[in-house]
Amino acid sequence: MAANGGIADDVGFLLSRASGVVARSVNKALAPLGLRVRSYSVLLFACEWTPGITQRQLASVMGLDPSQIVALVDDLEQRDLVTRMPDPADRRNKLITATDEGYQLRDEALRRVEDAHASHFEHLSPAQLDDLRRMLHQIVFADE
């Protein structure tokens, strides 16, 4: 349990390790809904942004290549969970918006993800989780 300064205590290594553990768990929790952690994230952004979020914004906030967003939105759109409409103000942009079914599926997905998270974060206090969030935020947006 004691840190020994080796690779096993490297923050980068632990980040990758923790991320993998949680993502695997979340993927399992979402599998019955036909979602994975990525499509789940897209769905949630679509739910939260009104009147919609562009694919470019999705790529930026999720740290992915824009081409990956295409496939994720394709899937959600085919299942009528989101719509993809050209932005009237700038028709290069496609506005991704959640449908009613999208919002419904999100509710169920949120519950499942919350359960999955609980098993991993139960040993951390709310204050610790706040600190963790803040630090991760710093790492992601270190250059802003």
Place this chain on the structure above:
Amino acid sequence: MAANGGIADDVGFLLSRASGVVARSVNKALAPLGLRVRSYSVLLFACEWTPGITQRQLASVMGLDPSQIVALVDDLEQRDLVTRMPDPADRRNKLITATDEGYQLRDEALRRVEDAHASHFEHLSPAQLDDLRRMLHQIVFADE
């Protein structure tokens, strides 16, 4: 900057996001050495464990499927950075051990990774990084 409780402040999402940012940066830093973050980790474990680490142990500590370890060790072995020898005490196990060249490459890799990490972690104090390490450790080994 303020947390709004949306997916962008989800700890799981931020973990994946931060892990991605750091891994991408480390991969770039290691590319000139012909290493990626995974092979780098294997090399370091091989350097740190004496008289060697088994592939099962590698799979367990790195959170990967054993079959992935095979490919990683294959690569390092072909470049004479590690050796793969049956454990005399139990010949099912293969002991992975770093060669002199392996140790040399590790030294250079450590420098590069340290530089890469610095740009991401510079806003965090040593105490904060300790806290972060501890919390990530809790998440990874929540069930032990």
Place this chain on the structure above:
DNA sequence: CATCGATTATTGAGAATATCAATGATTGAT
């Protein structure tokens, strides 16, 4: 208005990673 550079979504290709099932070699216990 016509043109040009920049931006967006999209497609496609190739590498890397994840996940799972099956196999042969080896072990320890029966």
Place this chain on the structure above:
DNA sequence: ATCAATCATTGATATTCTCAATAATCGATG
């Protein structure tokens, strides 16, 4: 001597990453 378990390995399939190229659209400039 046999049997179940463990290890490394191979192979198959799906997912993800990374990059380059393209068509549509925009804003600005002449």
